[in-house]
Amino acid sequence: MSKVRVLVGTRKGAFILSSDGNRKDWQVSGPHFPGWEIYHMKGSPVDPERIYASQSSGWFGQILQRSDDGGKTWAPPGGEAIPTPGPPKPISNRFAYDVSAETGAPLTTHMWYDGTQHPWEFKRVWHLEPSLTDANVVYAGVEDAGLFRSTDGAASWQELSGLRGHGTGPKWQPGAGGMCLHTILLDPSNPDRIYIAISAAGAFRTDNGGKSWKPINKGLVSDFMPNPTAEVGHCVHQVAMHPSRPDTLFMQKHWHVMRSDNAGDNWTKISGNLPTDFGFVIDVHAHEPETLYVVPIKSDSLHFPIDGKLQVHRSRTGGNEWEPLTNGLPQKDCYVNVLRDAMSVDSLDDCGIYFGTTGGQVYCSPNGGDNWKPIVHDLPAVLSVEVQTLP
Numbered sequence: 001m002s003k004v005r006v007l008v009g010t011r012k013g014a015f016i017l018s019s020d021g022n023r024k025d026w027q028v029s030g031p032h033f034p035g036w037e038i039y040h041m042k043g044s045p046v047d048p049e050r051i052y053a054s055q056s057s058g059w060f061g062q063i064l065q066r067s068d069d070g071g072k073t074w075a076p077p078g079g080e081a082i083p084t085p086g087p088p089k090p091i092s093n094r095f096a097y098d099v100s101a102e103t104g105a106p107l108t109t110h111m112w113y114d115g116t117q118h119p120w121e122f123k124r125v126w127h128l129e130p131s132l133t134d135a136n137v138v139y140a141g142v143e144d145a146g147l148f149r150s151t152d153g154a155a156s157w158q159e160l161s162g163l164r165g166h167g168t169g170p171k172w173q174p175g176a177g178g179m180c181l182h183t184i185l186l187d188p189s190n191p192d193r194i195y196i197a198i199s200a201a202g203a204f205r206t207d208n209g210g211k212s213w214k215p216i217n218k219g220l221v222s223d224f225m226p227n228p229t230a231e232v233g234h235c236v237h238q239v240a241m242h243p244s245r246p247d248t249l250f251m252q253k254h255w256h257v258m259r260s261d262n263a264g265d266n267w268t269k270i271s272g273n274l275p276t277d278f279g280f281v282i283d284v285h286a287h288e289p290e291t292l293y294v295v296p297i298k299s300d301s302l303h304f305p306i307d308g309k310l311q312v313h314r315s316r317t318g319g320n321e322w323e324p325l326t327n328g329l330p331q332k333d334c335y336v337n338v339l340r341d342a343m344s345v346d347s348l349d350d351c352g353i354y355f356g357t358t359g360g361q362v363y364c365s366p367n368g369g370d371n372w373k374p375i376v377h378d379l380p381a382v383l384s385v386e387v388q389t390l391p
Helices: 094-103
Strands: 003-010 013-020 027-032 037-043 051-057 061-067 110-113 116-119 124-130 138-143 146-150 180-186 194-199 202-206 236-241 249-253 257-260 282-284 292-294 312-315 323-325 343-345 353-356 362-365 373-376 382-390
Touching: 003 051, 003 353, 003 362, 013 037, 013 373, 037 124, 051 124, 061 124, 124 180, 146 180, 180 236, 194 236, 202 236, 236 282, 249 282, 282 343, 353 382
Parallel strands: 037 382, 343 382
Antiparallel strands: 003 013, 003 037, 003 382, 013 027, 037 051, 051 061, 110 116, 124 138, 138 146, 138 180, 180 194, 194 202, 236 249, 249 257, 282 292, 292 312, 312 323, 343 353, 353 362, 362 373
């Protein structure tokens, strides 16, 4: 019977939840890196024992961790030791220094936004995306809005500098959480095609492995912008796709759920009958490319469920027609949020849907959303959830 491993990044450490294919009884491992913010963890689709983790701290900065035994042990692949507790002190950040050494660029480069030139600052890794074909290749989306690639298992990094060199840079804006590159989608049918999304710049696509990039925001409307239909500047929260149809993309943005059927060249609104179309997460059923999941949040200023009722909404028609999924979810006095990387799916025959909340709960539905049950109740605030389906 297949097994499931759920990788949970939180404000105070990483947790690994494991179960068999029945997904009824769960074992909890952790906290790994207790006290550290784990923005994202993700396993390699090539090597099920290889997991990458983004570990950060306001005191000690950013460290990347790698496990080669399914999360039992971890090590910084670049050789950095984890700082011992004590007074705040800076540590050398291998991620930044390697980029400098290999590109020849100074550590402090510049980025344009607000129409002004600002120092480019490496703050944290928001998202890690392992290659679909090579366990040693992994991409990292960082703040401030940069995309990096490692070919040696995260020991060293090279920037795909065509993105930050794109001429629309002066129109990019930091979102409420910073100017973060939070979404990386790899096209399984075309190794040269990558989709990324930045808050708040929008979505971009490369068709040549990262040498050049194209904004793909036509059809997006953002009323908070001086020009609501501008080429860039949109606050995209998350983008998802089904691997069998990489030209079809689904987006949750700052208001509006969107769809593109031509690799992002044009978008149409599919919010339909949602009670509100503000939210952070969006995902696609593992076996049904037209079945989508979102978690509506009351508004951009009130990041909690409508009327205190936690609901996942599902569309079986690719958007516009949505149904609330509430069986097993709290329907009274619930005021948690579900952040942009905190939903994932497994690939078992009866697809499981998972999400984590800022209240420390991780929920699982083993039947595509019909019924929900909390796997754990009292973790620190959940930042990310990723699922591995294991043989």
